[in-house]
Amino acid sequence: MSYLAVNWLAVVLATVASFAFGAVWYMSLSRQWLAAVGKTREQLGVGSTPFIWSVVVEFVMAYFIALFTPALMGAVDIGAGIATGVLCWFGFVLTSLIMNHRYEGMKWSLTLIDGLHILGVLIIHGVVIGLFGPVAAAAV
Numbered sequence: 001m002s003y004l005a006v007n008w009l010a011v012v013l014a015t016v017a018s019f020a021f022g023a024v025w026y027m028s029l030s031r032q033w034l035a036a037v038g039k040t041r042e043q044l045g046v047g048s049t050p051f052i053w054s055v056v057v058e059f060v061m062a063y064f065i066a067l068f069t070p071a072l073m074g075a076v077d078i079g080a081g082i083a084t085g086v087l088c089w090f091g092f093v094l095t096s097l098i099m100n101h102r103y104e105g106m107k108w109s110l111t112l113i114d115g116l117h118i119l120g121v122l123i124i125h126g127v128v129i130g131l132f133g134p135v136a137a138a139a140v
Helices: 008-028 030-037 049-073 078-104 108-132
Strands: none
Touching: 008 030, 008 049, 008 108, 030 108, 049 078, 049 108, 078 108
């Protein structure tokens, strides 16, 4: 299997959908997230850079869900995409967040907010990748 043999349209659309989800997620939970971080908006002073990084890393995540789904599940459909996203989240994302947040002394509420956000991102990726199906079905 070629590492470029993914449905690129699905990857791009999964990125857009997951970024939109993140915007709604963090706008809805901004007060709780700031309290969990222990800073004000002014103290963060991050500008637009995190938004650019979010698009880039969500694109990378969508690519890997598209790459891993057929390899792990033997098929590319919605169920396989969701299962791949959940497995990747549980095996790598949640465990990494817990480990890092415990060393950083962060609140469990931050782990919950950020962890559930990434779970949503990976599920959205799985759904979109699954809806579009394997690369052979895509217009390449």
